Amino acid sequence: MGEQTKNSGSAPPGHAAADWTVPQNWSGYTADQHAMWDRLYAQQVKLLPSRVTPKFMQGLETLRLSESGIPDFDELSERLHKLTGWSVVAVPGLVPDDVFFEHMANRRFVAGNFIRTPEQMDYLQEPDVFHDVFGHVPLLANPVFADYMQAYGEGGLRAVGENAIHHLARLYWYTVEFGLIREDDDLKLYGAGIVSSRSESVFALDDPSPNRIGFDLRRLMRTNYRIDDYQQTYFVIDSFEDLLKQTLDTDFAPIYAELADGPDYQPADILPTDRVFTHGTQAWAKRGDAF
Ligand code: PHE
Ligand code: FE
Numbered sequence: 001m002g003e004q005t006k007n008s009g010s011a012p013p014g015h016a017a018a019d020w021t022v023p024q025n026w027s028g029y030t031a032d033q034h035a036m037w038d039r040l041y042a043q044q045v046k047l048l049p050s051r052v053t054p055k056f057m058q059g060l061e062t063l064r065l066s067e068s069g070i071p072d073f074d075e076l077s078e079r080l081h082k083l084t085g086w087s088v089v090a091v092p093g094l095v096p097d098d099v100f101f102e103h104m105a106n107r108r109f110v111a112g113n114f115i116r117t118p119e120q121m122d123y124l125q126e127p128d129v130f131h132d133v134f135g136h137v138p139l140l141a142n143p144v145f146a147d148y149m150q151a152y153g154e155g156g157l158r159a160v161g162e163n164a165i166h167h168l169a170r171l172y173w174y175t176v177e178f179g180l181i182r183e184d185d186d187l188k189l190y191g192a193g194i195v196s197s198r199s200e201s202v203f204a205l206d207d208p209s210p211n212r213i214g215f216d217l218r219r220l221m222r223t224n225y226r227i228d229d230y231q232q233t234y235f236v237i238d239s240f241e242d243l244l245k246q247t248l249d250t251d252f253a254p255i256y257a258e259l260a261d262g263p264d265y266q267p268a269d270i271l272p273t274d275r276v277f278t279h280g281t282q283a284w285a286k287r288g289d290a291f
Helices: 031-047 054-062 073-084 097-105 129-140 143-162 165-177 198-206 217-221 240-248 252-259
Strands: 087-091 108-112 180-183 186-189 211-214 233-237 276-278
Touching: 031 129, 031 198, 054 129, 073 087, 073 129, 073 143, 097 108, 097 143, 108 129, 129 143, 143 165, 143 240, 143 252, 165 217, 165 233, 165 252, 186 198, 217 252, 233 240
Parallel strands: 087 108, 180 233, 211 233
Antiparallel strands: 180 186, 211 276
């Protein structure tokens, strides 16, 4: 999986609306494509219950996501909208930053409508419907997380004007995509990039290689991330309430100004001020061969 968005300014492809949405075309999926969803779903629900925050499992259940093919976005949106006011809209792939933020600020989650092929079981360049819907949508049923996602969209629109998307994107990456959460003194998964990946669902929690350190907004916003391999550091939040409070109640404009002069930290750095849960060996990142 790559970055979440592409640069602003490009035009939507010919078959897409001005806001980049397209019909999901649910009736166009083949039996093999539905079977691919089922296969990925079965794989993840075997791994996740002991590893993921129970709030994610609750979302899967109340939204009735299941092993019965790729969900119909209209039906799913109807259920989700009743819970938190969010809906799911289809897009052809990555969309520009400003388009992404505008949808999020209005409680619309943009999801790729295509599904990976058997050759792409474990690695994908652009997020597909399994990553986007299985990975992201369950937590949109959680009221606190749902508020965080909308606030992020609004913050994104503001960051476009401040030329600070680059720092804000790290927040999305290290929380929404690759976040860990502390629950009853255990670490649990909640990031969509982790929970939609068979191998990273195990690596992020159990492997001695990566660092696991406490969430710290400014520190995190200074930290580069990897888009080509497992993360070398995962940031651990105390709760969704705490994440929302720390981000919503903080004006990011002065932080962006402060961060502009650097320094930036590398993905594996550990600082004396970090709250360290795991000091990773980084053995995976240092293994020589390619991913
Ligand atoms: N408070 C942030 C700002 O001033 C907006 C934001 C909220 C960003 C929540 C991310 C998450 O821009
Ligand atoms: Fe994602």
